[in-house]
Amino acid sequence: MRRGGITGTAVAMACAALALSVPPPATAAGRVALGDVQQAIQKLANTTGVVGTIGEVYVDGRRVGQGSAGSRLLDGKGGRIPPGSRYRIASQTKIMEAAVVLQLVGEGKLSLDDKLSHLLPEVATNDWVELADEITVRDLIRHTSGIPQYTDSGKFDTFDFTTPYQPIDLVKASRTVPRQGPVGQYLYSTTNYVLLGMIIERTTGHDRAAEFARRLFHPLGMNRSYLATRVSDLIKGPHGHGYYPDGQGRPRDIDRLNATISAEGAISTAHDVSTFYRALFQGRLLPPELQRQMPRPRPALCGGTVAAIEGSAPGITSATFTTTDGRLQFEVATTLKIDNMQATDVGDATAKAAEAVLCPTR
Incomplete structure (x- = not known):
């Protein structure tokens, strides 16, 4: 996770290598054995720094x-976060963006070997x-470009909800x-992923x-998902509020997002995110040769049967745990009152x- 910017990303944005053939947990061929979801979420909510969590x-x-x-809300106010609430999926947006780019490759509109200087000549000329x-x-998809993180420039304020930026402004900041x-x-x-956008x-x-x-939301029926784009974006509908410490260490409501300084602005629900990963892992978005170009997985859970994809932004962490056959997903969104670091x-x-x-039997 990174400090000082709306994008505050998770250490690992990871998508399972879709070419892998890993079996699902326990009895997924029939009835899936699961532990108590409410009990697990309650234990997570008791962790220091958590405001609320849904799964x-x-x-x-x-x-x-x-x-x-x-x-x-903070200090036990507002009741529990309603099931089905929207939340910011943060770095999981990158997985969706990679899928869109690879669809363009599959349509012959891009090549994986196209050079950045050819596609966006101004970034080379200037x-x-x-x-x-x-x-x-x-290289851009797989984070092997070597281009620095623009939030490390110190030019962006987490609490700035009024200054509009263009994507090229973020790129210029990374050059410093x-x-x-x-x-x-x-x-x-x-x-x-700013450049891929x-x-x-x-x-x-x-x-x-x-x-x-x-390409994603409408065809898959992700009817409660959208990409935040405005300088001061609020999540639509009832949802959990996250908080981020200000200069004096006091938690401030970070419910708004300056989406112009974030490449990770997708807002979704557990249902919609699970729908996306099910389609992705079951080959309904990309052919196998392009699925293999997706980012690689972090170490999996449940004896190697479950992959984890994580996202984080100030005030929120989100995670998807999914079997690589796309049959089972566990979605978790947790609001915070501490620095993501x-x-x-x-x-x-x-x-x-x-x-x-x-993995209740392990």
Whole structure:
């Protein structure tokens, strides 16, 4: 997780390698054995720094368990977060964006070997991206471009809800941060996905929000999902509020988001996110050769049967735990009152909740 910007990303944004053939847990061929979702979510809510948390389990698209604990607002106020609430999925947006880019590759509108300097010549001409003539679309997807994280520039304020930025402003800010390695070496950086968003818009002639809706949300029936794009965006409908410490260490409501300084603005629900991963893992969004280009997985749970995909932004962590056959998903969204850099215990507690629910016999 990173400090000082709306994008505050999780250490690992990971999507299971879809070419893997890993069996689902326990008795997924018939009835899936699950632990107590509410109990697991309650334990997660007791973790220091948590305001509230919700979790839902889906098997073959059907919700089979749910839980909510903690509170919707700070200090126990507002009741529990309603099941089915929207939340910011943060870095999980990158997985969706990678899918959109790879669809464009499959349509012949892009190539994985296309150079950044060819697709966005201005970033090379103006030296806004170092080594732009070496960086490919594949490098951007896999975080091997070496382009630094724009939030490390210190130019963006988490609590700025009034200043509009263009994506190129974020790219320019990243140029003020020294490179830490060559092209081809892994370095997690949200700037890669800012540039991929620019490439989507340049290639299609439509903005990212329209392409997400046209290619993912509408076809999959993700009717409660949308991409935040405005300088001061609020989540629609009842939801949990997250908080982030100000300069004096006091937690401030971070319910608003300046979406112009974030490449990770997707807002969704547990149902819709599980729908996306089910479609992705079951090959309904990309052919196998392009599925293999998706980002690689972090270490899995339940004896290697479950992959984890994580996201984090100030005030929120989100996680999806999914079997690689796409049949089962456990979605968790947790609102915070601490700096994301201090939320390691929350991440550990989230993994324990997933283990308790998905691998109850271990």
